[in-house]
Amino acid sequence: MRVALILAVIVSPVLADVPAPVTDADYLPVNEAEARLGHLLFYDPVLSGNRNISCATCHHPRFATSDGLSLGLGEGGVGLGPDRRADPENMPEQRIPRNAPALFNLGAREFTVLFHDGRIETDPTHPSGLRTPLEDEMVMGFVSVLSAQTMFPVLSPDEMAGHYQENDVAKAVRSGRITGSGGAWDIITKRVEAIPVYREMFSDTYPEIAAGRRIAFTDISNAIAAFIEFEWRADNSAFDQMLRGGEALSPESVEGMMLFYGDAGCALCHSGPFQTDQGFHAMGEPQIGPGKAERFENHSRDIGRMRVTNRKEDAYAFRTPSLRNVMRTGPWGHAGAWSDIRAFLAHHSDPAAGLSNYTRDQAVLPVLDRTKPDWVILDNANEAAAIEAAARQGQRLSDADIDALVAFLDALTDNGAIAGRLGVPDTVPSGLPVDR
Known part of the structure; x- marks a missing residue:
């Protein structure tokens, strides 16, 4: 019997x-052969402009599919996780503007909007079936929104593409050549196609390639998406087991669950099977780092969803993250401003209360000089006030409430999913080093 759940519902009918x-x-079907191909591509630096960064650099199982940093260092960084640092021989131009999100359960059918600001989403009115920053230039063949999402980091100079004039991919990106012959995606595809092991694996995986079709860029992205879907499905936490009629949660976790789905109001946004309404909310999160600005802009502001919709009511709103394995995916917030989950929950429960209690030692930021100041927004009273003014009202939690919520969030941990099903490969077909 689901003793804990039944007891909770009796005590508080809100927990319906x-x-x-x-x-x-709830999940899309996965072709395991395709996932195994994507497994190698995910860990292979060949997809980056300078062949020195893989998808795993910022999304590693050692850090629960994130990187353990508030804001990561992509191109120009060396090392992994919190040990990553700027390479003095190839300094980064700036930090990656937003926290690296976790990758759990992205093969679930309900995930049709991705990125912190939702700039990629399913849209049947577009020929590609997707709405992305490329608009009408978006190519056909991406099988899902996850497939499309995986291939935008390779275009970012700060993440994987590299800086101006450093390599052929970076040059193509800077000149606006993304799709088509000679575009950035085409250059990366030809790199992969030139590797015999990959050619054989693509032929074995996709019948049309075996029949003579060239490898397409979307084949690469589709395989990586299949790997993420297969590797990091997370639905075997203590909470999941309890829902299926297994062992009851601890009394502390039950108390936290009652708060989460009851008086604390967490489930107003963190609803559904994966604790997300897939929506966007302004939660008054501290803005650190370079912000989301174009290279020609001087500000360090990140207005979130408003950058996509141009609607004032979306200012400083960011996508509600799923909470599976949330206790392992910090630092938290769109800019990773919080490294203490208790402090984060205290602020998150009542975001309109303001940023006065935020302490900057919460941030996990490798030293990076000669770039945009990390604290320029919080140092500006008007900018901080704008974040606070947009934030939704909440209610303050007691220390005991936070203890209970932490116990419940811990019950959402699926350790098997964090480790993954295939794990980190020993080698990749390009022969390049694998982040371990």
């Missing part, structure tokens, strides 16, 4: 919002 157990029907 507790979701039903996750099932296979």
